[in-house]
Amino acid sequence: MDTTDDAELCDFCRLPCPTDPVSTECDSTVYEFCTEACRDAMAESDRVFTEYHGFRRIRTDVSGLDKFLPQGFPRNSFVLMANDEGARDDALRAELVWRALERDEPAAIVTFTEPPISVVESFLSLDWNVLPYLESGQLHIVDCFTYRMDDRDRERMFERMDEWNRHIYDITKSVTQTVRDPTDVSELHNKIDNCLEGLSMSDCGVVAIDSLTEFGTLVQPVQAYNFVKDLRADICKGRFVPIFAGATFTVEEGEFPHDLGYAVDGIVDMQVNANIVEDTLIKRIRIRKMNGVLAIPEWVAYEFTAGKGLVTFDPLAEMRETYEGGERDDGDPRGEDDASGADDPRARDPGSGKMGLGERAETNQ
Template sequence: MGEPNVKFGVPILDKLLPRGIPRRSLVIMVGDSGTGKSLITQLMAGSFLQRGEKVIYVCLDDDPESIVSSMESRGIEARRYAREGKLILVDAYASRYGLETEEYVAEKISSLDIHGVSSILARLADNNGIRDSGLVILDSLNSFAFRYEPSMLYDFLNMLRVSLAKKRGITTVATFHTPTQLYAEIAATLEHMADVYIIIRYHEEALEAGVAVRELLIKKAKGVPVMFGWVKFVITDEGILEAKVRKIEG
């Protein structure tokens, strides 16, 4: 731990970023719903945990139990890591609606106050000794976008970038869904705040043919070499696999 660069541990990303990324990075991953962003963040979390780094996972789009179950279906011992205090689950989903949450959840957030959430994450990092190591995941930022004007969302991201990535040296990853043109425009504005900016989308021709092929682009990665261009992949029981798509003749 403490190395200046860190790899995600997800083969398709590590291929595109052969030297990894600077540890003190804010990573933003954008794309349509269902393209695999949440799965990729869960695989990132598993990789960090397996090499002994702690992970703070903020559950914003789903309840912790669903996320833990998804991780375990991919061979990640999420419950064990949570009970050992290595996977620090923050319930900002069920708790917002007054619902009970699982005993292995480390923190409950009932209100999405951007200053409050930023302070909670800084406190969790400090209380768990996470500095120049580890990972913070927020999946997804849309919960904040529903509540706040875009300018407030930008301020929130800047707070996370300064407080977690830069000051504490914790790689910080946030996802953002782009179901409408408005959200696509917000996502485009988020790019200039990110140290690493990743876009995921469906491959249109394959989708029209009834095959769920996605493609991924690392549009920006500060300070490290990157292989540019869209890379196609599929989601299988074995994980995320790179795919080859032949041109469909008309």
């Protein structure tokens, strides 16, 4: 039997049958399976798979990412978010978590750089009200930040809170697991595992880690590498739960966590680029790597908008639209000959090596 799109699909697993199918009849209906194992499993099961590998691939629901992942991404992926300072990777992680919550999936956030209240505020600043998800227990936080404070400092912090922050604290504390000593990798791993157990997180939900860079300052390199590999094995491969972990470029590129490319399933680059528009920093994002699916590694400019999240745009096209038919800042009217914006000093010079939106990443290496 051929394996083209016209090939028959197994009535249990929904995979194509590359050989003669195994048939069985039930209530005058003939069912065909790719293996005897699938035939026997159907006889013992009360349901069948409804789509081919649908349970392994999901969409992020972040438009700026899904556009370049047309097949979605494997659910069992560990994705490194390598970013420049100022790229707002925290907002992207917040959106990834928010989209999971909107899909009625659980989510866990591991925070090394911010206290839980600040994590919640980052959602609220984007008009994403996570308070109901905290109250229902759908969203949990693993706190690896407040270990820096002793009991006296914690009391003083609470006393200094205004009424609003105390309200957030009261909602958040029941779903927060505080790691006493994040340098103890065993305790940290156990806290994360307990968090996921409490959420019954298996083949659903997401985990977001704010900074592997910060974690790398707490432990020896060997411990850091083993921790990442163990999380990937236990959570991504064992539970089929994706992890999105941030890594800010503040250390040498060849050091942890920026040399983890071989050990992770996906890499998202977030860059602050000064070469597209003169005197302006433009944020750009691309999917550098995603195992198991088609990934289009194109740079695209982005910003974050409250309520919408990551929004992509073409800075050069928007600049041309702004200048077309109008007046320059110095008051000189623009004529038809220069309506394209080619003589705008901030526009891209084809010979300067400055990149336009959507150009392939290879041209900027």
